[in-house]
Amino acid sequence: MDHGKTTLIQALTGVWTSVHSQELKRGITIRVGYSDAAFYKCPSCEPPLGYSTSVKCPNCSGESELSRVVSFVDSPGHESLMANMLSGAALMDGALLVVAANKKVPQLQTEEHLLALQTLGISQVVVVQNKVDLLSYKEALASYSDTAKFLKAGGMSKLPVIPVSAQAGLNMDALIHATETAIPTPERDGSKDPVMHVLRSFDVNKPGTPIQKIKGGVIGGSLTQGAFKVGDEIEIKPGVLNEKKKSYEPMRTEIVSLGTGAGMVEEIRPGGLVAIGTRLDPSMTSGDSFIGSVIGRPDTLPENSTKSEMKVSLFDRAVGSGGEDKVASIQTGEQLRLSIGTLPALCKVLKSGKGEIEVELRRPVCLFRGSNVAISRRMPDRWRLIGAGTVG
Structure with a gap:
């Protein structure tokens, strides 16, 4: 389903990230795409006016100052491509969650992706209500209200919701301002092994x-x-x-x-x-x-692993199933798919206890102790996100 996220990234960066032939044919993002954008802030304009991707302020035509350079990963939104989305999200410090104003809120994939971000520990999120140009003012307000109610029900009422039209370039200054405010650059230790x-x-x-x-x-x-x-x-x-x-x-x-x-x-x-x-x-x-x-660097990474123990927390319902599929406990011998960093990895459950499992991976993986893992189960014809794990 097209919520316009690739068009949004193009509006912010000038780069169309869906470049593979099947993506162009089907109108969805299959592989992860990426691009960069420089955000500028005009010192003469009150926020959010004066935020743009141009050295020249589009509001007052004055000289803007570079705020920072941001990298975007355009992850697949289609629910059948969940593994690809998790791979892209695993690298991110924050996320823009795009919803279509002309569609019912929430769509199944919206719930799935928001929960996936929480699973991966990404709490800095800006919700983008795209395609408001296709609605009347009254309809756009109703869609905004539905989005706010959805976020409140999930305990995320503090997330900013920014109405935009990526196609028309409407409200991009407010979106950039929200991104700069809600998703700050985290502190990182440059002295550690890379x-x-x-x-x-x-x-x-x-x-x-x-x-x-x-x-x-x-x-x-x-x-x-x-x-x-x-x-x-x-x-x-x-x-x-x-x-x-x-x-x-x-x-x-x-x-x-x-x-x-x-x-x-x-x-x-x-x-x-x-x-x-x-x-x-x-x-x-x-x-x-x-x-x-x-x-x-040589000899600094963890050894390759084919087995791992992890603590797990399962959801009540499988995400993306419309609330119909209740998540049963993980059973010894069943097959799961783990999203480890940028890798979707198949595994077999060797042991299953209360809140803990031991798995055997189909192929070796470089595992970091304490890292977050998204857990998916095949239900019945596709993989559904059922919970999260922490590598022990």
Whole structure:
């Protein structure tokens, strides 16, 4: 269902993030897209007037000051693509939850995505009531009221709700102001060992490129702590499958370039999305083959794991089922899907007790103790979010 979030991101950043052929055909976001925007604030105008993405203030034509650069991840909104959405959300400090003013509130996917954000520990959210230009003033107020009632019922009445029209560029100043106010940049410790979660990987070489001009594979994602510099040696886990040993082996390579929304840089720190150019064979990184991997300095990341214990908390009802499917307790032997960082991972439950489970993962994963995990169960023909877990 189209709530206009990709159009909204285009209005804020000038980038259309749905670029894959099936996305254009079906009109929905399938893979995670991303783009950057610079937010400016005019010192002469009262908020929210004067907030924009332009150096020149659209309100008074005066000179604006750079507030900050923000990276957007356009995650799939369609409820059947929940795993992709969780992968994108896992990197974010906050979220814009887009609802369509011309649709009934809440849609099933709205409930599911809001609960998923809570599951992942993302509490800084701005609700965007899009497509108000398609309604009369009275209808838009009724939709706003329904949205506020929905949030209040879920104990989230303090979340700001901003009516906009992404297509017409209406009320973008208020949205930027709300984003700047409700989703501040968190404090991060740059002295810790660097950790980067991979969201994309690709081959940037065009067909027919001469061998001597071929560039190494590129890996995209977000640094959550520490810093990387050009020339650093890095380790990628869980790595690649060794066919002979039938096991995954971590990979090591060198950073040859660092790209951000602001251009090429020599060093990156937490905040925003980054593309790391490596010396890896580009065929290895093509087609997003490294999604879910973790990058750090050699010998600093956790060992690959195929088993994990975790504390779990289940919802009363499966999200997205219309409240019809009551969540039964997790049973030993059943199959689940875990969203771990940017990786959707299938697993089998080895043990199940009160509030705790032990699982065996289908493939090795780089697990961090204390990290949040979203838990989904197949009910009956698709995966539904049923609860959350914390890695022990």
